[in-house]
Structure formats: structure tokens, C-alpha cells
Amino acid sequence: MYVLLENPPQDQESWNFTVPANHLALPRRRRNDGSIYGKFIKFTAQAITLEVLKFPSNRVLHSDDPEKFILVSFESLRFPESGLRATTDYINRMMKTGVFLNGTQYRFYHHSNSQLRSRTCFMREANNDQELDDRIYQMGDFGRIMNVAKRAKRIGLLFSAAELDVQLDPKRTTDIDDIENADTNFSDGCGLMAKRLAIQVSKAKCIIFRNRRYTPAVFQIRYLGYKGVLMMHPEMDKEGRYLAKFRKSMKKFTTVQDHSFSVVGYSKPYAFGRLNNDVIVLLSSLGVTDEKLVAKQKEYLDWIEEASRDWKKAVDLASCLDNYDLAERVLLHGLDDPHVSRDIRKVQMAEVSQFLKNDKPRARMIIHKSRLLYGVCDPFKILKEGQVHIRITARDGPTTPINGDVLVVRNPCLHPGDCLKLRAVHHPRLSHLVDCIVFASVAKPKHQSAPAMSSGGDLDGDKFFVCWDSDIVPPLVHQSYDYPPNKERPGGNVTRADLANHFASYNNVGLAKVVKLHQQWVRCSPKGAMSGECQELNALHSQAVDGARVRIPERLLTPPVPEGKYILETLAEAAEEYRIRFTQRGAIELDPRTISAEDLEDILVPIFRSKPNAISEYELFNMALALARQLSVNLYELKPYLAHLDLSALASHEKHAISTTLSLTPQEHRRLWNSLMTSDILTSRDLMQRQLDRPLSMQRLYSSKANSPATFFQYLRIASEQFTRKLLVLKTDDRFAVGIFIKGNIPWDEEPEVDDNVVVCSFMPQASDSMSVYRPCTVGYRLHCDDGNLQLYNKNRADTFVFISRPPRESGQEVVTSIALQKISGRVQKQLGRLNRAPVVAMEIHVISNRDRVAHELFDLYFEHVQTEQYISRFSRDLTSYTLKSVEKADWATNPQWLKDIFVPRHSEDVFKQLLSDLTIEQLEIVMTFALQHHADNELYWTFSTVVGLLPLPLDGIRSWIERHPPLVYVLLQAYPPTESASLPEPLVTLSASVLRAILRSANSLGMATLVALEKIAESISNLGTDQYIELLNLAALSIRPKTLVQEALILLHESRSATNAIDPASPYLHKHALAVAFDCAEEAADTCPCDDNGRPRKSKLCFPVQRLLSAEDDGHVKVYLRVDLNVSIRLHSHVRFQCVSNAENAFIDRAVLDGVVTKATRGELVVELFHPLPPEFAEMQWNIYDAGSLATARAMVDSLTKLWEERDSCCSIYETIVLPPPTDEQPDAAQVHDAEDEDLPGTEDMNASQIAAIKSCMAQLSLIWGPPGPSSCISLFSQ
Known part of the structure; x- marks a missing residue:
């Protein structure tokens, strides 16, 4: 990406850029690759950038030189402190002046209809508008259209994204009449095609389904001046005259150039339909109960879950997401194939990730008894009004399972009458129309066609949600809206400047506002979408969706506050809960071989932003740390994610461990407790006066001292959308700073009511006493945040409390603010006077993690914890609690006064x-x-x-x-x-x-x-030293319980001794076998006393209740008293684990788990050496003891290794043969070894291969024979 201009001025008059040649070079087009690449310029308020991207394919580009085009986007262009008019004027000036790249002028050419909505258009090399008009009007008779919007729409058909598939001779096509009556057109946009043309197009597009060629029944096309769909019509093959027949309604303009037949889309099998917010709202209003919708969502979520285990559901999931190649591989290789399983997991993650849109949960579910189908007309008029014909692809081929009532609806839909309840029937003459819905072509007078009744649809490419699930088909039917067309205003001569202005002035603000108001009214009205207000807004929506400007009546602008929870919230919360759970589990099960370092952010952000119930904050950090290590990512890159952690839930030792692990600076270390303590704006006096100097678990997300002030609003957006608790601190001078406390989710570029969820506080460090009052806002306050403004106001903008904005560049300031100081207090206003557009000299944003746990969540988690940690044994006992010691409850009578003075107060x-x-x-x-x-x-x-x-x-x-x-x-x-040499400093x-x-x-x-x-x-x-190293190996094997952690720790210890191995040739033998013994100990402990990923023992038969636990005379040892009638497997030298089974009365803490080894054992009494320190309250706690395996053999092996290492030749005559590698000059020749192996041994003719191998092993210089006794023939040969 090349930056053409940073921070473009709003009044820019010239767009003349000089670009290095390498940034303009386009990739070479390959012979069999239809991809087209070109120059793309993106306009934002921050920069104008240039890059080379793949262009959408269309007829204009295929008939011209793509190097003469640039694609420009204004989608993200919005100047701060300016309205839409400023953006429109900017675009108009640019269209009039043109863009110059290295002296070559590019002028506005045109756009498709979808590009108009996304504010994207093509510009082409030209010196004036006449050159471009000549080119455009050679492609069609657009000059006869005198309405600007309509002409733009018709020219846009040339720019519609479509692949050019075959050349179709116009002589093989013809025009036919529409099927219509006096009131409606039943075939609007729907023509006919011969089967052989459908086959030809399918071959050209290489359409394959389940490893076979597939011929769709419906194609959405662009050809000459025609737009719409063609449906397969076998009658034309019998006639043999024409390949395609186009309806009059399909012809949008006349042209004789370019005979390419372009396909925009086509009917597909297994195109399952979805319920979205719009449809759910209408169904709820039409009598479908909340219970049925919730049940359908649960069925859908279970289906996603089971796709990784059930091949049929995996095929359906892949197919409905257009991943037919994966569906094929599931059928061919099954789910046991690791690559197939991995790709299914990706598909699941892709589907689940769609539950969140623009950082907001949404209701969205696939219905299996449904399809999303192209609509076509009945060419034979055999269907009656209210009937449809639906034939879909099933596993055993095309079938017609649908005979009965079906729901048919087209998106977007806001009116309850958009949901049509039609009767599905079967007719043999329509059986060739598969994976589409055939509507009736007859109706009573003054009745509309069915497609027109659903959101004003037609048949020129509209898709319809068709559902035959009895739980979803509504019991109520509402009269449809008639959807009158917008009036066309005829004009005079339409110029290229008019078309450019049409593009520049287009916006969908009115449409978005109507949709938002409809969402609000539907929630607060008992009738839902059937309320009068919602139906009025639907009428406005039908006008705005076609680009017309609408005026919303004042009475519709203030919907009442809804009561209770609406079905959309219920479904969205369930979907979000599932997404979080699924995402977390997916992160735990990630295979590092299938991901890269670039994926780290995409994986970690959803995990950190979720709110899991069964994982602690430190465990979450450990997950991120492990993933970063697996991907060889610098641990420094984990620092930004600390803001998402609930630091109040971290123990002190965990915070210190995080600080050391990430090499935090002293300031960053202090922020682990409260980022306000290191604020560059607030003094310790400010914090103390406002009681902000306590552990608030805040994290500093942004500071103008560390980050550019120009990025303040970017970080503000992150804080608004990703955190529900944030504090903005702004300083105008040494006398005054203001803090804005914000609670809840704040949608970006909207005006939500915040009521009392915002509090404003002043900081005046030079005042003689505290002049601050926390000023909470009241009911009716709104907060608007966008890319250049923050405005807090009471009901209307005229009553603004705080206004923060980015001023024009000429001012020389980055951010300014205006604050109504009298709303804070009269004394503050008296001290400071007026604060209007004052420069902000310093800014900070502090946030609190969304994962902050509240009391009832802890309480619920505690009960869940008890259920999973309670083990059933033969010996029942009454569990008692204990009191956790604290400073507040200390017995100060037994302690010196100076000690109390240190701890009280805290x-x-x-x-x-x-x-x-x-x-x-x-x-x-x-x-x-x-x-x-x-x-x-x-x-x-x-x-x-x-x-x-x-x-x-x-x-x-x-x-x-x-x-x-x-x-x-x-x-x-x-x-x-x-x-730097990876060693402790000299003092240590x-x-x-x-x-x-x-x-x-x-x-x-x-x-x-x-x-x-x-x-x-x-x-x-x-x-x-060697003895110290072996002691550490044993300690790691016996004291670290998580399986992966102990393995990595042992390997790290072993690898750290590589330098020692190089000094002594016998050292590798010692280290190799010492490591093997340590691994054996760890594996035996994991098998005998299995633990979960957090090192907590699982339910085990080798778990025994402890009667009493007391300190022994030796430091680090405890006496363990067991019932004498308890048959325990624990013996001398047993590895044991203790787990506390009682709870603290006054706190929620994890139950302690300790490891140790038995040093003395008698019936009913053990003495155990502990590897971990005892809790202060250990004598009051109740404990279980687990057998984790015997260490007798391991200790004997370690003693043997140690003795061999220390005494060497003196303790073993074949020491060198065992320990040292053979000299290189004594290595036998490979050919000799091979010949010896192949040599026949006398007397072995009747023996099998294993017996012969045993004989040969015995003839080696040193042999160890281990196994059951052999036959007498083997034994006799051994004796020889």
C-alpha cells in the first residue's frame, strides 16, 4: 500500500500525485486465469492510499484495457465535525477535476448498483467527459433515459459483477411477451432457456456437484441489454429453433455490441435458508411462540456442534456454506482424516463467528427444512393462485417432499404481510425445475403476484426464503403491503456531471434511521411488527431502499422504552454464550501446525473478550502464553492483551509472574495493580481525593504521551466497542482535567441513551481543597461517538454537557473540548470561567476488563466447583469449613504495637x-x-x-x-x-x-x-553440579502436575545441560537416562493419579480421607493420620498428593493441592516430605490423600546412575562399554555386519524368525535377555 496523501484537507482542490512505477505495475494476466487486477484508491479522512487489487469482473473491463482504470472508494470518507454535505462536495470537486497519477488523468466513468451503495466507482483515463460519454453510449441507448437515477441504474448493469462464460449469437435468441394481466406482471424478469444452452453454460463454468457435472435449472444473467433469470425449458429443445427467450420486462436498454453471455448466479443444491432478525421479528408477530424459536436455535447450535462427529451433518454444513469441495472430501475420506477434520473445524468457526456482527450479538440460524431459492414463474399456467411448486435436491436425487403449507419471504422484510403462506403442490410438467420455487402465473383481478407481495419482489434474480417446518410456518396471515413504485421525476439533458453528482450525493442514512426506528418500535409495541408505527416505517423503508429521500414524522422519532426482554435479545444472548464457549474450546484444541503467527490476533481477541465461567484469568494468560510460544511469537506482543484481563482476580504472585514473564517495565508493573497510579495527568493527590488510589484493576489503553493525539478517536472506538467500563481523562491546562466514567456498550456512530451510566468528574490539582463532585448524568442523556467527535448531551444537542472534537487542520490543534462547567458545579465554573473549544494538551483512556467477576458468578462457580471436586468414598465424613486468616481478624494482643501500626490501617x-x-x-x-x-x-x-x-x-x-x-x-x-548470557547475575x-x-x-x-x-x-x-541437577529433575517430575507443563519443563532442564555434555563424553549417558527416569516418574504419577489441565486431581479409586494433618519434627514434613481400618495402597517411598476438601467461610479460594513422598509408613500413620509449602490454616482443613505411584524403583535407578557416574571404573568393570560410545576405528564395516546378519546358523532350521533373532542377539558382545522362557532348543543353544 502506498500513501498518496496523509490527512487530506476538506477543501482539497487538486488530486495530482506522483507514484513510483513499482506501485503502479499490474500482475501479468495468465492465459487460463480470468482474474483482472487494477489500481485501487481508497479515500479516508486520515489518508488517501493506493494499492493494486483484484477487480470485480464485468463486461466493461473485459472489453477494455484494465490498465486504463482505477477503482476508487469513498466508503470510509467522513470529515470530522462536518456533515454529509462536506463529503458530497469533496467528491464532486474530485470528479470534476479528475485524479492525476504521474501526469495521467482519470475521470469518473461509472459504477454498478451495488457499488453505488458501497460508495465505490470506476474512473478511466480520459482528458474530458465527452470521451467517456462516447464510449458508454456506444454500449447502449442510454441517452433516451431522462431521469438521472434511472440512467445511472441502467448504465450500472454494464458494471455489474459477472463472469463472461459463452458467446451467444443473437440470432439464436428471441423476445417473448410477459405473462401478465391488467394488474400485475407474473413473469417480471424471468425468461426461458433451452436445456442444451444450460448444459453448455454449465460446462463453461465447470459446475460440479459431488464429483459430477451439475446443470442448474435457473441462471441469473446479463446479456446485451437484458437483465434477469433464465429457467430451463425443455420444450425449446423440442422446437430446436432458439436457445434463449427473453421477456419484454428483461430488456433494460438496447445494444448490439458484446454478445457475451454473463452469469451472475445460478441455482444450487442444499442452499439452506436462514432465519435472520427481520424474519424472526415477523414470525414472532404472526404467532410463532418464543419457545419454538428458542428450540429451533438450540437444534441449530447442536447441529453445528455435531458436524465434527456426524458425517451427514458435516456434509450439510459444508454445502450450506457453498464449500462443496469440502463436502465431497467428507464423503470420500470421512471425518477421521485430519485434514478434513481440520477444515470442518474451520467451517464451524466461520459459521459461529457470524453470530457477532459489528461487535454486537445477533440472532441467526439455519433451518434444515428450508431453502434459499431463486423464484421463477409457471410458464404453463398450471398452478393456481396461492400455489407454488418446489422440488429440491436430496441425497437420493431430486425429490418433491414438500406438499403442504410453506412460508415464503424475501429479505429485507419489515411488514408482516411480507411473510406469505402458500400451498406447495407437485406437477409433472414442472419436475425439471429443481432447487428453485415456481410461482403461479394467474391471479384474481386486482391481486398482486406472490413475489410482488413479499417486500415488493420480482423474478429478475430475487431469492426467497422457503420453509416447510411446521414450527416455523406462522398460524397467522397478514394482508400484504402493495409497495407502490417511487415516482420518476423526468428531467432534461442528463450530463456526466449529473451522474457524478448522483453518485457523490447518494447516502443511506435515511434508510438506516428507518430500520433502527423500526427495531425500537417493534420491541415496545404489544403488536410487534403489526403495530401501526411499524407499518408506517415499512412504507418509508420501501421508498428509501430505492435511494429516495424520506422525511420521518416527528411522532415516529421517539419510541417508548420497551419493557422486558424481546425474543431477539433472548436468541442473541444464547448465540453469544455458545460462540464464547465454542471459541474458547476451539482455542484449547488448536493444532499449531495448522495456524501461523499472523493468526494470533484473530485467535486471541475473541478469547480475551469472552466471559468464560470455567477458566481463571491466569489460566487464560497461560493459554495465550502457550499459544505464543508454539507459534514462536515474541512474548512482548502479548502486552496489549493485558487490558482484557480482570487483574483484580489475579493473586499477587500471579501478577509478579506475569510481570517477569513479559519483562514489564517498572511503570507497566505498577499498572498491573491500577493504571491510574502511573497516570501522566492525575496526581497522587487527585487519586486520593477521589478515592481512586485503591486497586481498581484498570488498564491504560491509550495515552497521548505514548501515542499520537491523532489516534485518540481510534482508541476511543476500541474502548467503546470492546470494553463495558472505561474512563476518559482529558487535561486542558495545569489547572483543570476532567474524567468521564462510562458504563455499558456504546455503539459507534449512534446516539444511544446512556441515562445515569455516564459520570463526569473534575480534577483541579492547584485548588486549595477538593472542589470535585461526581456529576452523574440523568435519564434522557445521550452519548454520540464517531471518528471525530464525542458529544454528551441531555435529550437534544442544544443542551450539551461535554463536546470533544478534532478541529480543522488550520487550527494547529489535534483535539479540542467544550464543557458546560456549571453542570459539574458552580464553584468549578467560578474558578475556571468558560471552557469553549479549549485545546486538550493530554489525554488518556483507561479500561476495565469485561471479564470482571461479580459476586453471584463467583457463588455459582463455587457450587460448580464443589460438584466436580467432591469424590465419593466408602468412608463418609461431615465436611467442615475453616476461617481464612486475615489482617482484619488478627490477634494484635500477641503482636508488637509497631507491627500493628504497619498493617492498620492498610x-x-x-x-x-x-x-x-x-x-x-x-x-x-x-x-x-x-x-x-x-x-x-x-x-x-x-x-x-x-x-x-x-x-x-x-x-x-x-x-x-x-x-x-x-x-x-x-x-x-x-x-x-x-x-544476556542466560545466567543469574553475580549476587545470586x-x-x-x-x-x-x-x-x-x-x-x-x-x-x-x-x-x-x-x-x-x-x-x-x-x-x-550433577547431584543438584538430578535433584531438580526429580523435583520437577514429582511436583509439577499439568502433563504438558511437566514435559516441557523436563525437556528445558535437559536441553540446558548441552554444554556439560560436550565437556565429558560420559555425560550424555547420565543425562539421557536421568531424564528417562524423570519421565517415567511423571508418567506413572499421571497414570496413577490423573489430574486435569490445571493440576487438580481427578476422581480416583486411590483417594483416601485424612483424619488429621500435623506438622512433623523435621522441617517440611507432616504427619498424616488415617483410619486404621482403611486399606490404603500407600507405602514407604510412595509419591502422594494432598487435596483440601473443605471451604473457607470468609473467601472464595482454590483448594490447595500438595505433593510429597512418604518417608515413614506404619498402619494408620504416615510421615510425608512435602514439595510445596503448607497453607497457614492446614491444621483446620480437611484433606484427601492420593496415591501417585511408588518411587522405590526410580530411586534405585537414580542411585545406580549416580554411583556409576561417581565411581565409574571402580564400581563396574564394563563401565566404558556401557557408557562410552565405541571408538571410531573399532566400528565394524557395514558390509561385514550385513553379511553376519544374513549368515545361516546351524541347528536353526526348525526355528521361527523371532527365535533366530534371539540366538543372534546372544552371540553379541553384551546381551540382555528379557522375556518368558523359550523352548528347550533355544536354551540348549544358549548354553553352547
């Missing part, structure tokens, strides 16, 4: 650290012990941070504390980050083993941060 970090500054190291130990015992996590980390900042560094104390509370190691690593070298133990012991709670930490100190791992 202080901010800065104040707390100031209080610690005068304490001795012994007193700091007391503070940390108290904080640990009373769950004062923040104070514990602040104190430890103070300790690690002391000089000289108290190594013994630090070693002791990271043993007592392992997550503290991340504070230590933050204070003393690893060097003696703590290497302790640091690594702490990292591994905290792995279960901190997840992927463990792997990052190990990678950062890989060199320190390499420098460890």
Missing part, C-alpha cells in the same frame, strides 16, 4: 515501603511472617521487595523465604534480572539451586511463566 505501596525503611532485617522477617500467615499478599511482596533491595544482599534470609513461599522468586528475578550465583527449586515449586500456580523463567537462566542450570 496503606498504599509507597506509604508501606516508607514505614519499612526504618526496620531491621529481623523486624522485616517478622513482617513477612505475619503477612504470609494472614494472606496479606501485597504487603508480603512489598516487604520482600524491600529485603532484596538491601545491600549487602541477605542471601540466607532470601534462600529461606523463597523456600517458604516459592512465588517470591519472581520478585527476586525482577530485582536481579538474568544476564550461590542461590542458583534455591532459585531453580522455587521456580519449579511454583509451577502449578504460575504455569507457562515457569518455562520462560527456566529459559532465561539456562546457563545457570548448565553450571549446576
Whole structure:
């Protein structure tokens, strides 16, 4: 993409650009590839850009040189602080002046009708308008049309996207009359074609269905001046004279140029229909109950879910999304094929992603007993009024299963009469018309044709939703609207300037406003869409949809507030809940081999923005971290996603782990607690006065100090659409700043009522006392946000409270604001005077994650948690709760007064650290012990941070504390980050083993941060002694419970020792087998005591209730008392896991899980060495103990390895043969080895291949024979 001009001025008069030649070069056209590429210019208020894109195929481009064209788009052009008129004038000036690229002039040529709606048009090389008029009017007799809109529409047919498929000689075509009566045209836009022409076109387009050629019954076409559909008519093949017959209604203009027969679309099998918002609203108004609609949605969602398991549903899903190739592969290879399964998953994700449109949930469902079909007329007049003929493709071929009432409706539809209830019948003469709907060609006088009754449709390419599901066909029928055509205003001579102005002035603002009001009225009226207001708005909509300007009556502009939840909200909420659940599960099941780093944002954004019930914030971060590591993405790129996390739900050690993992700066680290604490605008006094200095879990999304002020409104849009809680802070000078607190979803470029969901607060740091009042808005307040404005006003814009805008470039300012200060308070206004279009010198946007959990959600989650964590055993017991210790409930009578002064009242970090500054190291130990015992996590980390900042560094104390509370190691690593050579800094070298133990012991709670930490100190791992390294391997295997995490940790430890292997040739043997033993231990633990992905033990038969748990005399050991009548499998050297089964009365916390190994075992009593620290309340908790396998064999193997390594030749005479690789000069020749293997052994004639292989193995220099006893013949040969 090449930027032609940044920030184009609104009054621009010249569009003359110089572009490097490489940005204008078009790809070469391939012989068999019909793709056309050309220059594309996009206009926005921020920039005019140029790039080369694929052009839509049309007849004009195929008959001309594409290099002479540019495609221009104004869809995103809207100047700030300006109305639509300013954009129209800008486009008109550009059309009049032209665009110059390297001296070549391009002028307005034309556009298709769809391009008109998307504000896109073609420009062509020309020096004046006459050149272009000459070219256009050679293609058709458009000059006879004196209405600007109609002429533009007719010329637009030449630019309609269509593939040029065959050349059709006009001599093989003819015109025929329409089927009509005095009141209606039954064949409007519908002609006939011979079967052989249909076959010829199908071959040209290579239409294949299920590996066979497929000939559609209906083609939507463009040919000469004709527009509409042609339906297959075998009678013409019998006549043998014409290939196509065009109705009078199909002829839009006359031309003799270009005989290409272009296909826009054609009928397809399995084109399932969908219920959208419009149809659901009408069905609800016509008596279809909410229960039936909800049931249909559930059936649809289940169908999507089962498509990954049921091949029939997979074929249907792929077919209805036009992915016929995938449907074929499902039939050929089945769902067991990994590529097919992956593609089905993509199709499912594509369908589910459509539940969200413009960041808003919507109701949308496929109905299986339905189709979206082209409409055609009955050429034989054999159908009666109110009848239709429908024959669809089924698995066993074309069938007519539909005989009865059917619902027929065309989109868009706002009137209840648009839903037609017709009678489907079968007639043999129409049996060749498959996958389309045939309407009757007769009607009583003054009756309209059926297509015209549904949203004013016709048969020139309209598709109709046809449904024969009895739950969806409505019981009520409403009289249809007559849909009168808009009046054409005849004019004089139509010039190219008139056509350009028609394009420039087109807008659909009126249409969008009508639709929005209809949505509001339908919700608040008991009659729904049948209310008078809705029917009036439908009439206005029918005018606006054709581009006519409409005036909405004042009485329709203020619909009342709806009461209760409407069916659309019910369906949309269910769809959104399903989308979130499906997206999260899809992320967990992602195969990294099928995705790339570029997909990371598309995968992570929906996951972070969702609100899962069964996954914690830190687990979500771990998912993102694991995915980034799999894709080899720099972890720095995860920082922007932190704003989506509910930081209040993170424990202190988790925040420190995140900070260390992502290498956050000190300021970023502080923002984990509250981004306002590091605000560039608000002072600590401001925060304290407004009580904003507490943990609010806010994240700074935007700062004008770090980001360009020009991007403020872009970030505002992100905050409005992606976050439901945000704070805008704007500073006008050193005396005044304002904060705007906004709650809820704020649609972009709309004017929703916000009522009391917006609060405005002033900040005046130089005032002698607090002059701030929180000024909440009241009922009737509205908030409008767009690309250049934010306006908060009361009912009408004349009563504006806050106005923020982007001023004209000439002002030299990026953003200005006007605020009605009297609405905040009279004192504020008196101090500052008037604030009108004042420059904003600094801006910030802070947001809160949408995943912030509320009390009732936690309560529900707790009950779900109990259900999944409760294990049934033979020995019942009454579960009791315990009280979590806290600072508030501390017994201060047993503690010194200075300690109470530090903790009561609770202080901010800065104040707390100031209080610690005068304490001795012994007193700091007391503070940390108290904080640990009373769950004062923040104070514990602040104190430890103070300790690690002391000089000289108290190594013994630090070693002791990271043993007592392992997550503290991340504070230590933050204070003393690893060097570039991946080793600990010099002050921590003696703590290497302790640091690594702490990292591994905290792995279960901190997840992927463990792997990052190990990678950062890989060199320190390499420098460890052999005994320390093996101890770490065993610790990782026995203490890390998540299966994937323990595997990656073991591999990281092993790979970090590569340098050691190079020093000693025997080292690879030791490391290889030590790793194998560790993996065996981890796998046995996973098999004996399986855990979920979060390391919590699953239901197991080897789970036993603990009677009491007490501290043992040895540090880190506990005594475990079991019932003596309990038959347990736990023995000496057993690996065990403890899990707490009681709940805290005063908090919601995860149940503790601890690992250990049994060092003493008697009946009813065990002594266990723990790998994890005990909670302070462990004696009051109730516990279960799990058998996780025996370590006796593993310990014997490790002892053998260690002894072999230490004593070497002295303990084993064949040490070198076992450990060291054979010398290169003693390697046997490959040919000799091969000959030896092929040599026949005497006495083995009656033996099988396995027995012979065993004999040959015995003849090797060193053999290990392992297995059941062999036959006597084998044993006798072994003895020889």
C-alpha cells in the first residue's frame, strides 16, 4: 500500500500525485486465469492510499484495457465535525477535476448498483467527459433515459459483477411477451432457456456437484441489454429453433455490441435458508411462540456442534456454506482424516463467528427444512393462485417432499404481510425445475403476484426464503403491503456531471434511521411488527431502499422504552454464550501446525473478550502464553492483551509472574495493580481525593504521551466497542482535567441513551481543597461517538454537557473540548470561567476488563466447583469449613504495637515501603511472617521487595523465604534480572539451586511463566553440579502436575545441560537416562493419579480421607493420620498428593493441592516430605490423600546412575562399554555386519524368525535377555 496523501484537507482542490512505477505495475494476466487486477484508491479522512487489487469482473473491463482504470472508494470518507454535505462536495470537486497519477488523468466513468451503495466507482483515463460519454453510449441507448437515477441504474448493469462464460449469437435468441394481466406482471424478469444452452453454460463454468457435472435449472444473467433469470425449458429443445427467450420486462436498454453471455448466479443444491432478525421479528408477530424459536436455535447450535462427529451433518454444513469441495472430501475420506477434520473445524468457526456482527450479538440460524431459492414463474399456467411448486435436491436425487403449507419471504422484510403462506403442490410438467420455487402465473383481478407481495419482489434474480417446518410456518396471515413504485421525476439533458453528482450525493442514512426506528418500535409495541408505527416505517423503508429521500414524522422519532426482554435479545444472548464457549474450546484444541503467527490476533481477541465461567484469568494468560510460544511469537506482543484481563482476580504472585514473564517495565508493573497510579495527568493527590488510589484493576489503553493525539478517536472506538467500563481523562491546562466514567456498550456512530451510566468528574490539582463532585448524568442523556467527535448531551444537542472534537487542520490543534462547567458545579465554573473549544494538551483512556467477576458468578462457580471436586468414598465424613486468616481478624494482643501500626490501617505501596525503611532485617522477617500467615499478599511482596533491595544482599534470609513461599522468586528475578548470557547475575550465583527449586515449586500456580523463567537462566542450570541437577529433575517430575507443563519443563532442564555434555563424553549417558527416569516418574504419577489441565486431581479409586494433618519434627514434613481400618495402597517411598476438601467461610479460594513422598509408613500413620509449602490454616482443613505411584524403583535407578557416574571404573568393570560410545576405528564395516546378519546358523532350521533373532542377539558382545522362557532348543543353544 502506498500513501498518496496523509490527512487530506476538506477543501482539497487538486488530486495530482506522483507514484513510483513499482506501485503502479499490474500482475501479468495468465492465459487460463480470468482474474483482472487494477489500481485501487481508497479515500479516508486520515489518508488517501493506493494499492493494486483484484477487480470485480464485468463486461466493461473485459472489453477494455484494465490498465486504463482505477477503482476508487469513498466508503470510509467522513470529515470530522462536518456533515454529509462536506463529503458530497469533496467528491464532486474530485470528479470534476479528475485524479492525476504521474501526469495521467482519470475521470469518473461509472459504477454498478451495488457499488453505488458501497460508495465505490470506476474512473478511466480520459482528458474530458465527452470521451467517456462516447464510449458508454456506444454500449447502449442510454441517452433516451431522462431521469438521472434511472440512467445511472441502467448504465450500472454494464458494471455489474459477472463472469463472461459463452458467446451467444443473437440470432439464436428471441423476445417473448410477459405473462401478465391488467394488474400485475407474473413473469417480471424471468425468461426461458433451452436445456442444451444450460448444459453448455454449465460446462463453461465447470459446475460440479459431488464429483459430477451439475446443470442448474435457473441462471441469473446479463446479456446485451437484458437483465434477469433464465429457467430451463425443455420444450425449446423440442422446437430446436432458439436457445434463449427473453421477456419484454428483461430488456433494460438496447445494444448490439458484446454478445457475451454473463452469469451472475445460478441455482444450487442444499442452499439452506436462514432465519435472520427481520424474519424472526415477523414470525414472532404472526404467532410463532418464543419457545419454538428458542428450540429451533438450540437444534441449530447442536447441529453445528455435531458436524465434527456426524458425517451427514458435516456434509450439510459444508454445502450450506457453498464449500462443496469440502463436502465431497467428507464423503470420500470421512471425518477421521485430519485434514478434513481440520477444515470442518474451520467451517464451524466461520459459521459461529457470524453470530457477532459489528461487535454486537445477533440472532441467526439455519433451518434444515428450508431453502434459499431463486423464484421463477409457471410458464404453463398450471398452478393456481396461492400455489407454488418446489422440488429440491436430496441425497437420493431430486425429490418433491414438500406438499403442504410453506412460508415464503424475501429479505429485507419489515411488514408482516411480507411473510406469505402458500400451498406447495407437485406437477409433472414442472419436475425439471429443481432447487428453485415456481410461482403461479394467474391471479384474481386486482391481486398482486406472490413475489410482488413479499417486500415488493420480482423474478429478475430475487431469492426467497422457503420453509416447510411446521414450527416455523406462522398460524397467522397478514394482508400484504402493495409497495407502490417511487415516482420518476423526468428531467432534461442528463450530463456526466449529473451522474457524478448522483453518485457523490447518494447516502443511506435515511434508510438506516428507518430500520433502527423500526427495531425500537417493534420491541415496545404489544403488536410487534403489526403495530401501526411499524407499518408506517415499512412504507418509508420501501421508498428509501430505492435511494429516495424520506422525511420521518416527528411522532415516529421517539419510541417508548420497551419493557422486558424481546425474543431477539433472548436468541442473541444464547448465540453469544455458545460462540464464547465454542471459541474458547476451539482455542484449547488448536493444532499449531495448522495456524501461523499472523493468526494470533484473530485467535486471541475473541478469547480475551469472552466471559468464560470455567477458566481463571491466569489460566487464560497461560493459554495465550502457550499459544505464543508454539507459534514462536515474541512474548512482548502479548502486552496489549493485558487490558482484557480482570487483574483484580489475579493473586499477587500471579501478577509478579506475569510481570517477569513479559519483562514489564517498572511503570507497566505498577499498572498491573491500577493504571491510574502511573497516570501522566492525575496526581497522587487527585487519586486520593477521589478515592481512586485503591486497586481498581484498570488498564491504560491509550495515552497521548505514548501515542499520537491523532489516534485518540481510534482508541476511543476500541474502548467503546470492546470494553463495558472505561474512563476518559482529558487535561486542558495545569489547572483543570476532567474524567468521564462510562458504563455499558456504546455503539459507534449512534446516539444511544446512556441515562445515569455516564459520570463526569473534575480534577483541579492547584485548588486549595477538593472542589470535585461526581456529576452523574440523568435519564434522557445521550452519548454520540464517531471518528471525530464525542458529544454528551441531555435529550437534544442544544443542551450539551461535554463536546470533544478534532478541529480543522488550520487550527494547529489535534483535539479540542467544550464543557458546560456549571453542570459539574458552580464553584468549578467560578474558578475556571468558560471552557469553549479549549485545546486538550493530554489525554488518556483507561479500561476495565469485561471479564470482571461479580459476586453471584463467583457463588455459582463455587457450587460448580464443589460438584466436580467432591469424590465419593466408602468412608463418609461431615465436611467442615475453616476461617481464612486475615489482617482484619488478627490477634494484635500477641503482636508488637509497631507491627500493628504497619498493617492498620492498610496503606498504599509507597506509604508501606516508607514505614519499612526504618526496620531491621529481623523486624522485616517478622513482617513477612505475619503477612504470609494472614494472606496479606501485597504487603508480603512489598516487604520482600524491600529485603532484596538491601545491600549487602541477605542471601540466607532470601534462600529461606523463597523456600517458604516459592512465588517470591519472581520478585527476586525482577530485582536481579538474568544476564544476556542466560545466567543469574553475580549476587545470586550461590542461590542458583534455591532459585531453580522455587521456580519449579511454583509451577502449578504460575504455569507457562515457569518455562520462560527456566529459559532465561539456562546457563545457570548448565553450571549446576550433577547431584543438584538430578535433584531438580526429580523435583520437577514429582511436583509439577499439568502433563504438558511437566514435559516441557523436563525437556528445558535437559536441553540446558548441552554444554556439560560436550565437556565429558560420559555425560550424555547420565543425562539421557536421568531424564528417562524423570519421565517415567511423571508418567506413572499421571497414570496413577490423573489430574486435569490445571493440576487438580481427578476422581480416583486411590483417594483416601485424612483424619488429621500435623506438622512433623523435621522441617517440611507432616504427619498424616488415617483410619486404621482403611486399606490404603500407600507405602514407604510412595509419591502422594494432598487435596483440601473443605471451604473457607470468609473467601472464595482454590483448594490447595500438595505433593510429597512418604518417608515413614506404619498402619494408620504416615510421615510425608512435602514439595510445596503448607497453607497457614492446614491444621483446620480437611484433606484427601492420593496415591501417585511408588518411587522405590526410580530411586534405585537414580542411585545406580549416580554411583556409576561417581565411581565409574571402580564400581563396574564394563563401565566404558556401557557408557562410552565405541571408538571410531573399532566400528565394524557395514558390509561385514550385513553379511553376519544374513549368515545361516546351524541347528536353526526348525526355528521361527523371532527365535533366530534371539540366538543372534546372544552371540553379541553384551546381551540382555528379557522375556518368558523359550523352548528347550533355544536354551540348549544358549548354553553352547
